Amino acid sequence: xxxxxxxxxxxxxxxxxxxxxxxxxxxxxxxxxxxxxxxxxxxxxxxxxxxxxxxxxxxxxxxxxxxxxxxxxxxxxxxxxxxxxxxxxxxxxxxxxxxxxxxxxxxxxxxxxxxxxxxxxxxxxxxxxxxxxxxxxxxxxxxxxxxxxxxxxxxxxxxxxxxxxxxxxxxxxxxxxxxxxxxxxxxxxxxxxxxxxxxxxxxxxxxxxxxxxxxxxxxxxxxxxxxxxxxxxxxxxxxxxxxxxxxxxxxxxxxxxxxxxxxxxxxxxxxxxxxxxxxxxxxxxxxxxxxxxxxxxxxxxxxxxxxxxxxxxxxxxxx
Numbered sequence: 088x089x090x091x092x093x094x095x096x097x098x099x100x101x102x103x104x105x106x107x108x109x110x111x112x113x114x115x116x117x118x119x120x121x122x123x124x125x126x127x128x129x130x131x132x133x134x135x136x137x138x139x140x141x142x143x144x145x146x147x148x149x150x151x152x153x154x155x156x157x158x159x160x161x162x163x164x165x166x167x168x169x170x171x172x173x174x175x176x177x178x179x180x181x182x183x184x185x186x187x188x189x190x191x192x193x194x195x196x197x198x199x200x201x202x203x204x205x206x207x208x209x210x211x212x213x214x215x216x217x218x219x220x221x222x223x224x225x226x227x228x229x230x231x232x233x234x235x236x237x238x239x240x241x242x243x244x245x246x247x248x249x250x251x252x253x254x255x256x257x258x259x260x261x262x263x264x265x266x267x268x269x270x271x272x273x274x275x276x277x278x279x280x281x282x283x284x285x286x287x288x289x290x291x292x293x294x295x296x297x298x299x300x301x302x303x304x305x306x307x308x309x310x311x312x313x314x315x316x317x318x319x320x321x322x323x324x325x326x327x328x329x330x331x332x333x334x335x336x337x338x339x340x341x342x343x344x345x346x347x348x349x350x351x352x353x354x355x356x357x358x359x360x361x362x363x364x365x366x367x368x369x370x371x372x373x374x375x376x377x378x379x380x381x382x383x384x385x386x387x388x389x390x391x392x393x394x395x396x397x398x399x400x401x402x403x404x405x406x
Contacts, residue, residue, distance in 0.1 A: 103184050104350060106177045113353035115346045121360055122343060122382050142202040166212040166248075166387040167199050169232055170225045174216035176287040180275070180314065182347035183216060191225070196232040200239035210391035211236060212271075214248035217287070224250055226258035230265035244268040244394055246310075248386055251293050259296060263303045269338075269394060270300045271310040271386060274331070277323035284317055284352060298334035308376075308397050312340035312386050315366075318355040324366060328373050338377040338397060339370050342384035358382070376400040 102108045173188040174181070192198075203211045213232055218225040226249075233245055246269035252258035263270070278290040297309050311331055315324065324341070331339060341363065346354050360382060367380040377397045379389070 103182075104177070104348075106185055107348075107350040110350050112349035113346070113351065114349065115354035116357065118345075119357050122345070122357060138202055138205050142198045142205075165202075165206065166214055166390075167202070168214050168216065169195055169199060170215045170218050170228055172216070175219040176217040178275070178285050178287065179352040180284055180317070180344060180347075182351070188216065188218060188220060191221075191228055196228070196235035197239075199232050200235040203236050203240050203243060208240070208243055208391075210244045210246065210268075210394050211240075212246045212248060212387040212390050214387070215250060217250040219253075219287075222255070223258045223261065224252040224255040226252060226255065226261040230261045233262075233265040233267055244391075246271060246387070246390055246394065248273065251288055251296055253287075253289065253292055259299060260303065263300055263307065266304065267307065269308045269310055269390075269397075270297075271312075271338075272296055273312045273340075273386060274327060276313055276317050277319040277327055279323060280317050280319055294330050294334050297331070297336050301335045308338060308394075308401075309334075309336045310338035310340070310386075311336050312342065312384075314342055314344035315358045316344040316354050316356055317352060325369060328370050328375075332373050332375065337375065337401075338393070339375050339379075340384050340386055340388075341366050341370075341378075341380040343382040376404075 168183075170191060171188045173184045173186045175185075175188065177185045199211075199213065213229070213236075215225055215229060229247060229249060233247065236243060236245055245267045247262065247267045248271040249262060251272065272293060274290065274293050275288075276284045281288065281290050293311075297311055300307055300309050313324070313327055328339065343358055344352075344354055346352065363380045363382060363384075367378045370378040370380065377393055377400060379393060
């Protein structure tokens with residue numbers, strides 16, 4: 088478990104998730120053997136951490152407590168989280184801080200581009216907090232980051248994992264116009280779990296967002312993911328697959344939900360590797376170009392390798 092209190096220099100201790108402080112603890116079952124990972128200790132991990140610190144960047148790898156951080160950072164793969172480290176949403180599953188964010192840093196797109204260059208990334212993933220406080224939800228800032236990376240690293244392919252831009256007219260169009268190679272927006276869970284897991288979002292708005300990307304630019308790959316182990320039923324996961332295929336989504340990820348702290352939503356059960364394999368098989372039969380389904384699957388895990396497979400799958404269909 089990670090701490091739910093942040094230590095901030097020259098200020099008193101404050102809760103990381105103020106909206107969760109008074110919730111009763113939710114106990115999760117013990118982790119099975121297949122979900123355990125080693126603590127990161129490699130030289131590559133340290134080098135990546137240093138580059139992130141030098142450029143004063145935030146990564147979702149750290150903020151969300153990703154179990155794959157050791158593996159990815161050892162390979163100098165990091166997912167940059169822009170627009171600050173504080174989110175305006177309070178999802179029950181997420182370990183990113185909740186509160187009123189600071190103003191946007193106009194120099195951040197250049198810092199992300201510089202770090203991408205120093206890490207030698209051939210494929211970069213950029214995500215963000217939700218910024219409901221901004222008129223465009225931060226869409227222009229995301230677009231500026233895409234353009235900065237393109238200018239600094241012309242051959243690097245770019246994947247963005249965006250907020251839902253709920254009630255932000257014209258925001259999606261700004262991001263699509265910047266032409267990321269992959270547009271990712273996660274549904275996170277099945278519709279019946281939204282009120283308890285993702286109360287600030289709307290399931291069918293998110294599906295429509297992904298569909299709209301393809302309408303605006305059919306060349307952009309679209310991607311979405313869900314977590315399992317939150318109380319969903321198998322038939323609901325299969326329905327999500329159908330909804331995403333109806334929106335012409337190319338790539339589906341399915342991973343195990345892990346509880347960040349006892350104040351977060353409990354793990355209802357650990358889905359077995361065999362069940363994940365079954366989900367992957369079914370998803371491919373439904374027409375996805377790429378599927379990643381395993382206990383430790385996360386949106387940006389192996390993103391570069393998966394992008395190469397996506398392109399190959401599209402090319403094979405075109406032949």
